Amino acid sequence: MRLTVNRATYEVDVEDDMPLLWALRDELKIKGPKYGCGIAQCGACTVHLDGIAVRACSITTKQAEGREITTIEGLGTPDALHAVQEAWVEHQVVQCGYCQPGQIMSAASFLSMHPEPTDEQIDQAMSANLCRCGTYPRIREAVKAAAAKLQGA
Amino acid sequence: MKRHSIIASAVELGFLSIAGVAFSHGSGDDQSKIDLVVNTPTEAVSREEGLSAWDRIYAVASHPRCSNCHVDESNIPMWSGPSYGKTRPHGMNINAGISRIGIESIPCSTCHMQSTVPNDIAHGAPHTGHAWMLAPVEFAWFGKSSAEICEQMSDPARNGGRDGDGLVQHIIHDAEIEAFIVWGFNPGGGREAAPGSMQEHLDDMVLWTAAGMPCPAE
The missing domain is CATH 3.10.20.30 (Beta-grasp domain)
Incomplete structure (x- = not known):
């Protein structure tokens, strides 16, 4: 295959x-x-x-x-991070990190469909990616920051 | 009884278009089949027989396997199961939105794949041969009475423009693509199935529609 x-x-x-x-x-x-x-x-x-x-x-x-x-x-690559990855670093979203690749992939997909999301949309979209460390407030802020980056790109 | 046989084979599903992105799932090697027979009555079906058939249709429509995704304009699917106690809103803050496929936040298809392979994993996101979605909002069944669902199902303005034959064909088409009605009777994963069988459900739909789609009083 x-x-x-x-x-x-x-x-x-x-x-x-x-x-x-x-x-x-x-x-x-x-x-x-x-x-x-x-x-x-x-x-x-x-x-x-x-x-x-x-x-x-x-x-x-x-x-x-x-x-x-x-x-x-x-x-993205270490030299050319995706906007979501950049925002994740800037907002220090990660705690233990295990769920974060999935969080970032979900956020990137979500923003490709919703370039100007509301907080409610972000919370709904990201709630299906579980984070036992409870990083959701930082996830929300990072998604908003990534949206702004992508809008300015 | 006049009988004619319909063999509905599991077929590879087409496309789910979400925001311009085409999804085409399916392994192409599924050999499962569902055989349905339309038992057309050769004599008139009485109102009493029709109402009796409706009672059984309602038992199916109001069962959690069916009604949990026939929800109102809240657009929030429901969950039921032995570990939940009372039926509760879908976990993970899920809201399928006005689109009824979750495009406003997270598409249903993110977790509910489109596939005809058996649903044999407990607690796994179930899948069918149709893309996962809520039923149209005008088909809301969750929490509705028998009379309310009956009036809706018999109203072409609120049932997808279907007459009696259209309702029967809807069940047959569902079997052809192994969609939600098929799943409701065989949900797998330890989930409680809707009462009866798909053949019995089809028989009841044939009787009820032949009787003129009588509805119970409130």
């Missing part, structure tokens, strides 16, 4: 129903997407499929074939 991840093409020999998260982490050694719950309840595994956030634990690898898969590793 051929996968396109972060603009690179990979051949993987996996079962069609293997969750994409397994293919990314175990086969391609792309470890940014995290395993949290495995049942689309926590959001730690969030990646983009054609630019839209999905839970990689619950989509099969076959379903991702032929699509543009983007993980946190492909959103």
